[in-house]
Amino acid sequence: MISSIKNVRIAGVSCVVPKKSKSLYDEPNLYDGNQKKIKRVVESSGFLNRRIADENVTTSDLCYKAALDLLENCPVEKSGIDAILFVSYTPDYFMPATSYVLHNKLGLNENCICMDIPQGCSGYEVGLYQAGMLINNGCKKVLLLVGDTFSKFSDMFINKTAPVFGDAGTATLIEYSENVAPWYFSFHTDSSGYDALICENGAFRNPVRRSDFYEEGAFEYKAKMDGARVFDFTMKRIQPSIMEILKNNGISKDDIDYFVLHQANKMILQNIALALEIPLEKMPIGTMTEYGNQCGASIPCTFSKFLKKDFSSKKSRVLLSGFGVGLSWANCILDIDNIYVSELIEY
Numbered sequence: 001m002i003s004s005i006k007n008v009r010i011a012g013v014s015c016v017v018p019k020k021s022k023s024l025y026d027e028p029n030l031y032d033g034n035q036k037k038i039k040r041v042v043e044s045s046g047f048l049n050r051r052i053a054d055e056n057v058t059t060s061d062l063c064y065k066a067a068l069d070l071l072e073n074c075p076v077e078k079s080g081i082d083a084i085l086f087v088s089y090t091p092d093y094f095m096p097a098t099s100y101v102l103h104n105k106l107g108l109n110e111n112c113i114c115m116d117i118p119q120g121c122s123g124y125e126v127g128l129y130q131a132g133m134l135i136n137n138g139c140k141k142v143l144l145l146v147g148d149t150f151s152k153f154s155d156m157f158i159n160k161t162a163p164v165f166g167d168a169g170t171a172t173l174i175e176y177s178e179n180v181a182p183w184y185f186s187f188h189t190d191s192s193g194y195d196a197l198i199c200e201n202g203a204f205r206n207p208v209r210r211s212d213f214y215e216e217g218a219f220e221y222k223a224k225m226d227g228a229r230v231f232d233f234t235m236k237r238i239q240p241s242i243m244e245i246l247k248n249n250g251i252s253k254d255d256i257d258y259f260v261l262h263q264a265n266k267m268i269l270q271n272i273a274l275a276l277e278i279p280l281e282k283m284p285i286g287t288m289t290e291y292g293n294q295c296g297a298s299i300p301c302t303f304s305k306f307l308k309k310d311f312s313s314k315k316s317r318v319l320l321s322g323f324g325v326g327l328s329w330a331n332c333i334l335d336i337d338n339i340y341v342s343e344l345i346e347y
Contacts, residue, residue: 013339014070019051121322122296257316
């Protein structure tokens with residue numbers, strides 16, 4: 001699906017990560033602790049450390065902290081928020097939607113729509129698109145909260161699968177603005193790969209049963225990732241889709257100041273940059289090394305990690321690309337002009 005949206009701008013971004021950090025070298029199940037094999041994984045993938053939320057900290061807690069920082073540092077009153085969007089695969093509850101919980105904690109007004117959007121690695125682009133549609137249909141300011149705590153899927157990385165996912169929560173303020181360049185979008189889905197990254201147990205297809213618990217008491221989510229399928233998918237799909245959105249909108253690669261991609265894997269990003277024939281200086285890589293694969297939050301966290309100075313002081317044209325669970329991939333081209341961007345805040 002190809003689309004564009006007018007009269008919208010990002011006014012600010014705030015990002016929060018847990019304080020607790022864990023290294024791949026500290027994973028006893030990874031290659032049975034073989035340090036040489038782990039070193040090869042670190043060097044090829046770019047993964048080293050990841051941030052893990054405490055047992056009693058959820059995605060909404062991280063997003064709430066990010067939202068408080070954003071509201072404190074952007075010129076907006078809580079009464080001016082017309083919509084709150086929570087984009088995540090790790091909600092507080094099945095019912096009610098976590099956006100209602102956050103609406104209450106933030107003390108937002110009654111004339112506000114709340115929406116949960118279950119999306120993963122392409123979730124930031126989906127959230128921006130939904131926010132843009134709301135703004136073009138009556139809303140003036142939308143609070144977009146994107147994050148995940150995949151560490152809660154305690155059995156995702158048993159045996160020899162590298163534990164690469166890191167927890168994070170982000171907040172982005174989107175507002176109505178005239179005389180700004182349109183946002184350009186493209187969205188894609190290959191649902192034949194829906195089971196390449198899946199959590200099989202716990203919802204209504206496979207509800208919780210007594211037999212679905214490990215001896216120590218943890219729930220067996222049967223969360224798993226077929227890394228080879230996901231890698232092959234990204235190598236085939238992402239670069240052509242980026243070229244397509246540029247061509248469809250008459251935009252040159254040289255017109256893009258930064259290509260900010262989902263921090264899925266160093267090798268993936270380097271290969272995409274090579275295929276696009278763009279310098280690595282235009283594609284920030286490295287958020288995953290310190291914080292892990294942050295799913296939909298990885299793009300705004302890359303803003304905070306690498307682009308805070310530029311985004312806070314001048315106008316930049318950026319191309320965003322998120323890809324993963326679904327299988328899905330989404331691209332967005334937009335201008336970011338003198339906005340508030342937080343440091344990566346620890347919680």
